[in-house]
Amino acid sequence: MTVLYEFPPTRSNRAKWALEELGVEYEAVKIDLMSGEQNSEAYRAIQPLGAVPALRTGSYLMYESVAIVLQLIDQHDDGKFAPPLGSPERALYYQWCLFAAGELDPATMLVFDNTMRPLEAMRPPGTPHDPNLADKGRRDFAERATILSDALTDQDYLVGDRFSGADIVVGHSCFMALFVGLLDGFPVLNSYCDRLKERPANQRVYG
Template sequence: MKLYYIPTTRAVRPRWCLEEMAIPYELVQLTVAMMKEPEYRKLHPHGKVPVLIDGDVTIFESAAICAYLADQYLEKGLAPALSIPARGYYYQWLFYAVTTLEPPVEKFMFNVMPHLPENLLPKKVTQECSAPEAQQWFDRVSQPLTEAVKNQDYLVENQFTVADIIAGGVLVWALKLGMLKNQPILTAYTEKLMARPAFRQADENFHAQVDS
């Protein structure tokens, strides 16, 4: 199994997942220049990370990779069984994290870090939402997560799952960007996730300054 990776990117999420599972994998750390090479474009059409190769399977998108791994190694306990109601809530938070929670964080990041090497969207699109607007947007969409974890440690049946890895991956960005300053419940949840040994192993930038 091989994971193509750049620190502090979405590729931290599948690496975190692999570390939680304690299964062997090869980590291929890329540079921006390497992602532009034709051979890598065959793995990821946009020249981005992450990419996972597992035998005959080559997939990209961090949430898809983590969901795939959780199902391939269901005995590791990072996803509820298909036959129980908790599976529905697992899907809910998994998709909520990437489709609803992450967009305002990304918009905020583009505003405060305008030189990010984003190669898919024009700059005017990445910055069309101001940082204060993105913060207000995030504050609204993060409220359901606050409600979900205010009385428990994890999102689904109080058991750590891939839903926490994907939501947590978004919230780590938000924490480091200073977007959780007025959200003590989500700050505590995020810091709890960041304290997990598997996260510390997966994120080389763990010791970077966090503006919380």
């Protein structure tokens, strides 16, 4: 049985959305980030940084939400959600997935960590919010969101104008940004979120 270690609505939702889109049977095990369960010895043996998600299957254990989405699609997809290896569309597929993990998420998290994260959940606990870091996160996010918005201005989805794993990965980044209040002034990205929310698999995860 496939097991997803999760704490909705964090980045574990990215992996869960992929599982739902692909129709993979799985068990969801909640790791309570609020009570510090992520730092237990038992969970650190699964995810050494004490973060969600992690995924266990009959044959492997892995972490990193974007890697999990890509692996699940490679394993279970029949070509619906990933363009052919080596194709120009595959290049964009990788580009946007890495853009989400390396550019969008860190900017959003900088804002979240320095505005909304409970102080007891800061690392180390009690570290005060830093308004300068929050501002830097807002600036970084706006620059990257403009690039994403331009890419989506004339198309509904990121790659080949059909839904793909890149939309799961980047879509989750957009939902995180929406939650943190960073999508005001980005109507194209708000419409993108609305479009993704119409998918039944998305609704089962994000409700």
